[in-house]
Amino acid sequence: xxxxxxxxxxxxxxxxxxxxxxxxxxxxxxxxxxxxxxxxxxxxxxxxxxxxxxxxxxxxxxxxxxxxxxxxxxxxxxxxxxxxxxxxxxxxxxxxxxxxxxxxxxxxxxxxxxxxxxxxxxxxxxxxxxxxxxxxxxxxxxxxxxxxxxxxxxxxxxxxxxxxxxxxxxxxxxxxxxxxxxxxxxxxxxxxxxxxxxxxxxxxxxxxxxxxxxxxxxxxxxxxxxxxxxxxxxxxxxxxxxxxxxxxxxxxxxxxxxxxxxxxxxxxxxxxxxxxxxxxxxxxxxxxxxxxxxxxxxxxxxxxxxxxxxxxxxxxxxxxxxxxxxxxxxxxxxxxxxxxxxxxxxxxxxxxxxxxxxxxxxxxxxxxxxxxxxxxxxxxxxxxxxxxxxxxxxxxxxxxxxxxxxxxxxxxxxxxxxxxxxxxxxx
Amino acid sequence: xxxxxxxxxxxxxxxxxxxxxxxxxxxxxxxxxxxxxxxxxxxxxxxxxxxxxxxxxxxxxxxxxxxxxxxxxxxxxxxxxxxxxxxxxxxxxxxxxxxxxxxxxxxxxxxxxxxxxxxxxxxxxxxxxxxxxxxxxxxxxxxxxxxxxxxxxxxxxxxxxxxxxxxxxxxxxxxx
Ligand code: SF4
Numbered sequence: 001x002x003x004x005x006x007x008x009x010x011x012x013x014x015x016x017x018x019x020x021x022x023x024x025x026x027x028x029x030x031x032x033x034x035x036x037x038x039x040x041x042x043x044x045x046x047x048x049x050x051x052x053x054x055x056x057x058x059x060x061x062x063x064x065x066x067x068x069x070x071x072x073x074x075x076x077x078x079x080x081x082x083x084x085x086x087x088x089x090x091x092x093x094x095x096x097x098x099x100x101x102x103x104x105x106x107x108x109x110x111x112x113x114x115x116x117x118x119x120x121x122x123x124x125x126x127x128x129x130x131x132x133x134x135x136x137x138x139x140x141x142x143x144x145x146x147x148x149x150x151x152x153x154x155x156x157x158x159x160x161x162x163x164x165x166x167x168x169x170x171x172x173x174x175x176x177x178x179x180x181x182x183x184x185x186x187x188x189x190x191x192x193x194x195x196x197x198x199x200x201x202x203x204x205x206x207x208x209x210x211x212x213x214x215x216x217x218x219x220x221x222x223x224x225x226x227x228x229x230x231x232x233x234x235x236x237x238x239x240x241x242x243x244x245x246x247x248x249x250x251x252x253x254x255x256x257x258x259x260x261x262x263x264x265x266x267x268x269x270x271x272x273x274x275x276x277x278x279x280x281x282x283x284x285x286x287x288x289x290x291x292x293x294x295x296x297x298x299x300x301x302x303x304x305x306x307x308x309x310x311x312x313x314x315x316x317x318x319x320x321x322x323x324x325x326x327x328x329x330x331x332x333x334x335x336x337x338x339x340x341x342x343x344x345x346x347x348x349x350x351x352x353x354x355x356x357x358x359x360x361x362x363x364x365x366x367x368x369x370x371x372x373x374x375x376x377x378x379x380x381x382x383x384x385x386x387x388x389x390x391x392x393x394x395x396x397x398x399x400x401x402x403x404x405x406x407x408x409x410x411x412x413x414x415x416x417x418x419x420x421x422x423x424x425x426x427x
Numbered sequence: 428x429x430x431x432x433x434x435x436x437x438x439x440x441x442x443x444x445x446x447x448x449x450x451x452x453x454x455x456x457x458x459x460x461x462x463x464x465x466x467x468x469x470x471x472x473x474x475x476x477x478x479x480x481x482x483x484x485x486x487x488x489x490x491x492x493x494x495x496x497x498x499x500x501x502x503x504x505x506x507x508x509x510x511x512x513x514x515x516x517x518x519x520x521x522x523x524x525x526x527x528x529x530x531x532x533x534x535x536x537x538x539x540x541x542x543x544x545x546x547x548x549x550x551x552x553x554x555x556x557x558x559x560x561x562x563x564x565x566x567x568x569x570x571x572x573x574x575x576x577x578x579x580x581x582x583x584x585x586x587x588x589x590x591x592x593x594x595x596x597x598x599x600x601x602x603x
Contacts, residue, residue, distance in 0.1 A: 018602070019584035035455050036501065042458060047596070065456075072456035079458065122500035122524060138502035138528035144599045152585065152595070186443055187494035191523050220497065222523055284472065285443055372452040372499075393447040393498055395470040 002260025036120030038079035053149035099340030099366035102308035109239030113228035129209035131228035163200035165274030173208035182289030190220035218286035228254035310388035311339030322412035329418025334361035434487025445498035496525025
């Protein structure tokens with residue numbers, strides 16, 4: 001019997017199996033941010049174990065609320081900053097260099113095929129786009145990861161999602177993943193890895209694959225994962241060129257992680273996406289999904305473009321293509337948050353920031369900001385936000401607020417009219 | 428702190444209760460568990476539920492439906508239960524990270540089949556239900572008005588070891 005990519009990664013990283021079905025894995029990356037890590041640091045100090053297993057494999061960023069907005073967030077940032085300095089964490093990103101973790105770490109080349117990655121953040125599943133096993137964990141798992149470089153998981157079962165056909169113009173990875181979550185339901189993939197495959201995934205950029213994998217957790221998935229291929233190698237080339245004679249050699253090497261043809265799957269789902277239309281969420285669960293057309297005309301108060309789901313350069317380009325030469329409606333506030341400084345610079349160089357500002361958007365520094373209702377655009381009770389983020393839970397962007405999740409193109413079109421709008425219908 | 432797996436039970440009759448509802452993100456700026464205490468389930472969307480009510484204040488056990496604890500990985504969610512002396516949650520299913528976070532902290536996230544959860548909800552119609560969990564015997568006894576009803580549950584060896592050793596840090600530190 002063949003193996004899935006997740007099984008191959010588990011096998012190659014197995015440190016211990018203390019009980020049948022419990023696999024303790026060696027970790028290649030332990031990623032840290034300032035919301036969930038300080039509590040782990042405080043607990044390690046309290047236990048007299050303020051140590052790190054490997055200062056190179058641990059990466060840290062201040063990203064959720066940055067620059068700090070008040071005394072409490074300043075203390076959180078300081079705790080992470082002091083800890084990173086104390087342990088000489090090689091890669092630590094502070095104000096001026098920081099950005100949203102799941103956009104920043106891949107961009108720096110830290111995530112490679114076959115890696116095991118944990119972070120105290122549920123959207124760590126994003127990094128599976130590189131053919132890594134990447135899982136969000138709580139603070140205790142993070143703490144043990146920092147101290148020992150291991151994490152325990154149950155044997156992974158995999159759901160394979162085959163995406164066939166071809167996306168029509170104006171339909172994006174975000175629409176695909178919203179649709180898939182609508183089909184799977186919010187716990188349809190609990191304790192499962194979601195393997196995204198098929199011609200649609202093969203044709204996707206790394207940015208789009210990250211958008212897909214980012215939302216695996218919204219179906220309960222432990223990790224979203226894509227097979228590493230030419231696209232992966234192109235993206236990683238600046239970081240791996242020393243290791244391989246040429247790109248073909250890297251592609252060939254990465255094939256060792258591909259799921260075998262006779263691998264055993266928990267479920268195999270086929271979706272032909274050729275006739276898929278732009279999607280959005282309604283209600284308070286990410287599986288409440290329908291076509292944008294069905295909600296067209298619903299007024300909104302705020303547009304939020306950014307986050308680890310859709311704050312990458314490709315996303316800003318798609319939104320800017322809609323906004324170019326247009327102004328947003330007087331009734332809405334538009335906020336755009338490029339996910340990293342690199343993306344910000346690219347957007348500046350390409351004139352995208354200019355387009356956003358001309359359209360009437362507020363451009364923020366790279367940060368999670370309004371995504372989790374902590375800063376930079378928190379909603380008031382009863383307000384509605386069209387957002388490119390990944391969660392629409394009650395209260396997520398502010399108590400009593402409503403969030404509709406959608407693609408950057410749909411969000412931009414919605415900004416222009418002030419009402420939910422399918423970008424393809426803008427004249 | 429010694430964990431206690433018994434007491435008065437509160438019933439939350441809804442699936443997909445997420446961690447933003449259990450402890451809203453605006454409180455994640457706290458760096459001690461104790462500071463979270465007043466905010467348990469503050470944003471829970473459930474008819475008739477009062478986050479400041481007696482039922483929650485007295486509760487030591489929570490019974491709920493499917494996919495409990497979905498959403499954000501924040502361990503603040505198990506912690507806010509912990510500091511409110513709720514160390515046992517019984518549901519039809521959990522989000523993986525929440526379930527692991529409970530066991531990692533030496534607490535119980537017990538899974539029961541739908542029929543048993545339905546039976547527990549039926550008991551709740553008769554009055555205050557007291558639940559007592561026997562971890563070794565893998566048995567839950569629910570009492571209401573002096574009548575007992577018991578339910579068997581499954582727990583992995585690993586999760587049991589975490590509960591016994593007081594959590595994953597202790598377990599891992601001894602072993603790795
Ligand atoms: S952008 Fe939003 S979902 Fe992504 S890591 Fe930040 S808070 Fe979490």
